[in-house]
Amino acid sequence: MASDPVLRLAVRGSALLTNPRLNKGTAFTTDERRAFGLTGRLPHKINSIDEQCQRAWDQLETCGDDLAKNTFLQSLRDQNWVLYYALITKHLKELIPIIYTPTEAEAIANYSHLFRRSEGLYLTLPEQDAMEEDFLEQTKGREIDLIVCSDAEQILGIGDQGVGISTAKAAIYTLLGGIDPSKTLSVTLDVGTDNDDLLNDHLYVGWPHKRVRGDEYDIFVNKFVQLVRKYQPHTLLHFEDFGVTNAYRLLEKYREGHAVFNDDVQGTGAVTLACVMSAVGVTNTKLSSQRFVIFGAGSAGLGIARQLRDGVVQLDGLSPLEANKLFYLVDKFGLIHQGLGPEKIRDAVRDFVRPDDEWAGVQANEQGKISLLEVVKKAKPTVLIGCSTKAGAFTEEIVREMKKHVERPIILPLSNPSRLHEVKPQDAMDWTDGQALIATGSPFPACKLPNGKEYTVAECNNALIYPGLGFGAMLAKSRTLTDNMIIAGTQRLAQLSPALSNPDDALLPDFGDAPAVNLEVGIAVAEAAIEEGIAGVEWQKDDVREKAIEKQWKPEYGVYIYDPDGES
Numbered sequence: 250m251a252s253d254p255v256l257r258l259a260v261r262g263s264a265l266l267t268n269p270r271l272n273k274g275t276a277f278t279t280d281e282r283r284a285f286g287l288t289g290r291l292p293h294k295i296n297s298i299d300e301q302c303q304r305a306w307d308q309l310e311t312c313g314d315d316l317a318k319n320t321f322l323q324s325l326r327d328q329n330w331v332l333y334y335a336l337i338t339k340h341l342k343e344l345i346p347i348i349y350t351p352t353e354a355e356a357i358a359n360y361s362h363l364f365r366r367s368e369g370l371y372l373t374l375p376e377q378d379a380m381e382e383d384f385l386e387q388t389k390g391r392e393i394d395l396i397v398c399s400d401a402e403q404i405l406g407i408g409d410q411g412v413g414i415s416t417a418k419a420a421i422y423t424l425l426g427g428i429d430p431s432k433t434l435s436v437t438l439d440v441g442t443d444n445d446d447l448l449n450d451h452l453y454v455g456w457p458h459k460r461v462r463g464d465e466y467d468i469f470v471n472k473f474v475q476l477v478r479k480y481q482p483h484t485l486l487h488f489e490d491f492g493v494t495n496a497y498r499l500l501e502k503y504r505e506g507h508a509v510f511n512d513d514v515q516g517t518g519a520v521t522l523a524c525v526m527s528a529v530g531v532t533n534t535k536l537s538s539q540r541f542v543i544f545g546a547g548s549a550g551l552g553i554a555r556q557l558r559d560g561v562v563q564l565d566g567l568s569p570l571e572a573n574k575l576f577y578l579v580d581k582f583g584l585i586h587q588g589l590g591p592e593k594i595r596d597a598v599r600d601f602v603r604p605d606d607e608w609a610g611v612q613a614n615e616q617g618k619i620s621l622l623e624v625v626k627k628a629k630p631t632v633l634i635g636c637s638t639k640a641g642a643f644t645e646e647i648v649r650e651m652k653k654h655v656e657r658p659i660i661l662p663l664s665n666p667s668r669l670h671e672v673k674p675q676d677a678m679d680w681t682d683g684q685a686l687i688a689t690g691s692p693f694p695a696c697k698l699p700n701g702k703e704y705t706v707a708e709c710n711n712a713l714i715y716p717g718l719g720f721g722a723m724l725a726k727s728r729t730l731t732d733n734m735i736i737a738g739t740q741r742l743a744q745l746s747p748a749l750s751n752p753d754d755a756l757l758p759d760f761g762d763a764p765a766v767n768l769e770v771g772i773a774v775a776e777a778a779i780e781e782g783i784a785g786v787e788w789q790k791d792d793v794r795e796k797a798i799e800k801q802w803k804p805e806y807g808v809y810i811y812d813p814d815g816e817s
């Protein structure tokens with residue numbers, strides 16, 4: 250579906266040129282220029298979208314570095330949505346790392362200094378009396394499919410940024426999930442920040458106040474969620490980069506009765522399960538015969554542990570209790586084991602706490618921690634996953650120790666951006682004599698193998714699956730996003746893994762194929778919703794593919810007809 254195949258518009262002149270959803274720039278046709286009062290506002294030549302893309306690409310290439318490219322693309326989006334999405338779609342592999350991880354981390358860290366134009370809805374705690382009015386100002390009369398919101402407490406691996414991320418995540422929904430950008434809304438929930446650099450920066454654009462927590466925070470977030478439920482009850486509500494305690498609490502609190510999704514928990518869990526399923530296919534073993542060490546037990550780490558555990562239960566038939574025993578979680582206090590005591594063990598990790606007697610006699614380090622190295626020595630993991638933000642944590646000693654006990658170690662350093670990865674893929678490959686199966690959170694170049702061949706490092710990033718999960722839930726008009734729907738999407742992703750047909754190939758599909766992959770994920774998710782009886786559509790499972798293709802938004806210009814009674 251083109252953005253708007255035929256649109257009847259009452260907007261004219263500069264109001265049309267400054268509306269990024271409607272603006273076509275030099276692509277307005279002669280008839281449109283005459284009808285909308287644009288003849289004198291545009292140079293003579295009428296360009297095709299391909300010519301516009303070429304011009305934008307040439308300009309982009311003059312930008313000095315990736316951050317400047319990110320800023321350029323941001324400006325382009327402010328001017329012309331179709332051109333922005335068309336350009337990135339044409340150069341997906343090169344430009345996703347510019348508008349998303351790793352460059353987006355730098356853009357968010359510099360948000361206040363790069364700020365040019367408002368984007369989405371800003372809801373600030375001290376101004377919450379006006380929240381309903383502000384919300385309606387941006388949503389009234391609009392049919393919104395998706396709201397991406399963030400309180401920016403744990404942005405990627407760079408921590409508390411006060412404001413940021415939602416717009417990049419929403420753009421990915423359009424690029425990789427085919428979701429109409431006019432049906433998305435990015436929301437910043439500004440509850441202050443504990444980042445002193447921002448608080449001391451007089452150009453900081455957010456609310457310069459310590460981050461508000463506790464009841465006051467809950468009331469503010471609840472007010473927002475209730476507005477979504479009241480005015481946009483069918484919208485998918487996507488939570489991104491909340492701090493770990495809020496991430497789990499909010500997901501549990503709101504997921505019943507509304508399609509709510511936490512990307513860092515569920516999206517990361519799903520893509521990692523797909524990746525491990527693919528690796529297990531290469532090693533010709535089963536999920537249930539793995540031993541998993543997860544380093545960093547925050548939103549992502551715990552989401553991964555739960556999703557892998559549920560995968561073991563659903564796919565291999567283990568009981569949840571048996572499946573829990575396959576996991577060893579390591580966080581700031583070292584291995585999470587009973588002896589740490591209740592103040593160091595969050596409720597959410599309870600399923601995975603190791604018994605003390607199992608570790609009797611194991612050497613704790615000088616701070617009393619059972620270190621990652623000791624865990625690797627004793628647990629002999631087949632899968633080592635990093636989501637700790639601790640760059641270089643998978644040292645040579647640790648990786649070599651892992652290799653002693655397993656022929657093909659599965660090593661997934663997932664922290665973002667690239668500089669925070671727990672190990673460089675090439676190092677992990679060298680230390681395992683070319684035997685490691687590797688995927689990373691941000692894009693990395695291929696590794697050189699001892700036999701002179703190259704190994705493609707898959708990007709295990711939730712963007713390979715969350716746009717499809719969201720699209721599928723929306724397509725089926727599902728009231729909730731259930732675990733079954735997520736597993737269905739995950740299995741479809743795993744089936745598309747290149748390693749399935751060639752064990753030397755990447756563990757996950759290439760990001761250049763991410764739109765087609767997410768479409769397949771979306772179809773699987775919508776089919777699962779229909780099977781579960783929770784879809785809100787009249788049509789049947791057999792119709793899903795056709796409906797999905799029909800609903801995909803494409804960055805193409807529609808035809809505009811002037812109509813004084815049309816959209817103004």
Ligand SMILES: NC(=O)C1=CN([C@@H]2O[C@H](COP(=O)(O)OP(=O)(O)OC[C@H]3O[C@@H](n4cnc5c(N)ncnc54)[C@H](O)[C@@H]3O)[C@@H](O)[C@H]2O)C=CC1
Nearest residue numbers: 405406493545546547548549580581637664665690710711
């Ligand atoms: N590849 C992907 O799709 C995704 C990657 N991530 C990445 O994972 C990382 C973590 O993200 P979140 O889970 O959202 O953050 P988080 O703050 O919820 O979790 C980080 C965890 O690591 C622990 N940690 C920090 N330093 C440590 C150390 N030295 N040793 C052991 N544990 C340590 C923290 O205590 C915390 O529990 C980030 O870099 C993020 O970008 C997150 C979501 C998706």
Ligand SMILES: CC(=O)C(=O)O
Nearest residue numbers: 405406513665710711
């Ligand atoms: C990819 C992502 O969601 C993160 O790094 O937080």
Ligand SMILES: [Mg+2]
Nearest residue numbers: 405489490513
């Ligand atoms: Mg995230």
